[in-house]
Amino acid sequence: MAIVSVSFVILTFSCAVSRFGVRADVILNEHINNNSPNYVFELNKRLDQMEDLRAKDAMRIDTLVARIEELEDLHVKDEIVTRRKIMDLEKHHAKEIWKLTKRIEDLINIHAKEISELTLGLAESRAMHETHILDLTRCVKDLITIQEESYIYKVSDLGMSDSNVNIAAADDNERKESSAEMKKTFPKVSHRSTNLAKDEAIENNTIAFSAAPVDVISDPGSGQTVIFGNVFTNFGATYSSTSGIFTSTRRGVYIFFWTIEVANPNFISTELVRNGMAIGEITVTGSNDWRVASNMLSVELVIGDEVWVRVDGHSLGADIQKSGTCFTGFLLH
Template identity: 25%
Template sequence: MRCAAAFLALLLCLYWTVAQGESGGLTGNDITQTEVQSEILGVKSTSDQTNITPDIWAELKELRDMVIEHRVELRNSKSKMEKLEQEITAIQTRLTASESKNAVLESKMTDSENVVKELQSENTELESKINASENVMEELKKENTDLQSRVTASEDKTTVLEARMDASENEVEELKRQNADRPKVAFSLGLTDDGDIGPFNTDITLKFSKVFTNFGQVYSPTTGVFTAPVRGAYYFSFTTMDSRNNAFRNVFLYHNDKRVLCSTNNSANGYEGVSNSLVLQLEKGDVVYLVLPAGDSVFDDAADRTIFNGFLLFPL
């Protein structure tokens, strides 16, 4: 019974020692082997008094070693705990800094997302504008194609017109050349301002002394003869008047020595006129003139009642 009480007292001492170490009251240096031995000796003296067996001493030694080992492990555990606390503090500091960085990054990310949304909106607007521009370009291409077609057609027409213009200009030049080569032949004449001419006993050639026009100088007022300068077709006309009453009035047109036209009129009243005209084919050098037969007369004055005209229609 006493052994059990002593063993219980020893266990209580060991428990108190461990409790003091955990609470910081004792350190590993405060409890020495001497103190433990003194406690054991105290217990030993008591056990000697109570006749405790030697095995208890071995158990007590083992218990002592266990206590020391636990205290060392406890001291190591505390050191590790302090290191862990420091590491945890450092990790918390890094975590706080990381959270701050994450907050900044989230803010930047939000700003970037807003910028991306704005850019997407602008891109959509640009795409719409590009589509509209492409549509306008297509319309302009169509209009340009139409204009090119019209321009091509206009150029073709212009080419045709230019060709026709060239042909017309060539024709005009040819006509000008022909006209330049063709002699200018035309005359218009009045007989006289003296009144009655005739009657005479023989046929006479009428000499028209009043020259209105005489292009080419083809009519001679001295001889009363028209001379053809070129071979061609010529037009001639004349008008005569007689002042006598109840008389025949005749005028003949001659081609060379051949009478080709006769104008005759017989009137009871005086101052009656007669006209005639024809086209003759003449060779170069042929002559044409008017002849007043014997016994007939003509009348002319400032009113130009007796006239003679002629011109070249075209060369042959």
């Protein structure tokens, strides 16, 4: 404020000098001389304040410089730590990549070994399958022979004339050779009577059945179980003529054979079912004459497994005829 006053006075007297000449200059000098102690004091005070502010600014500058140096040191340390972490991560990453590469190589080797084993197993399975087909063909022939012989012995038990007995005996001699191999497959099946043969078969764990429908099955529903109520043989009592379901009592490979006959230009599809899952199917289409279709499967079963035949679909009015329809199954081994 004092400086402003001095400046104003100087400006005023400068104006006076320019207007009044030397007289104004004299007046200015007299005014300064009269007030000089106050001006000097104000100027010194202001100068001290400026020096204090400069000293404080210098201290602030020193503090900021020190802080900057500290931050630079921290930055350098952080950079060193970061670089070290990056190097550690790179080493760890390289190690993990090596482990994964080795694991992939091991899996590839294991996969190749498993493929080789599966290929070998497939070849063995094909060979076994071919052998089973040959055995199945022979066993089916033997089963047909058993059915024929069972029929002969039933007639014999009911009573036959002497001439018919002689004819049956002659036929029996002709069958002896074909029955020899059957006896190996179904041991100890006696020719004395059907009931005695059945008892001995049960004792030796022989399992075989064959059945046909009691009557024509008219317009069956989709998913309906085909009931073969007319049972010809049931060694082991494993087939139910009421439910139409065969229940396994021994673990092993079983043979199942079923034939469906339809008449007129209709079609019907049936499937062989194991525990609710279809494992085989046949479709027969009739014409002006009756038509039949058959299928045979080898199935591995465990104790308690159930097998039956059910309808998959058919045309409207399609009936299952009883004469050419049958369901057969037996334990192979």
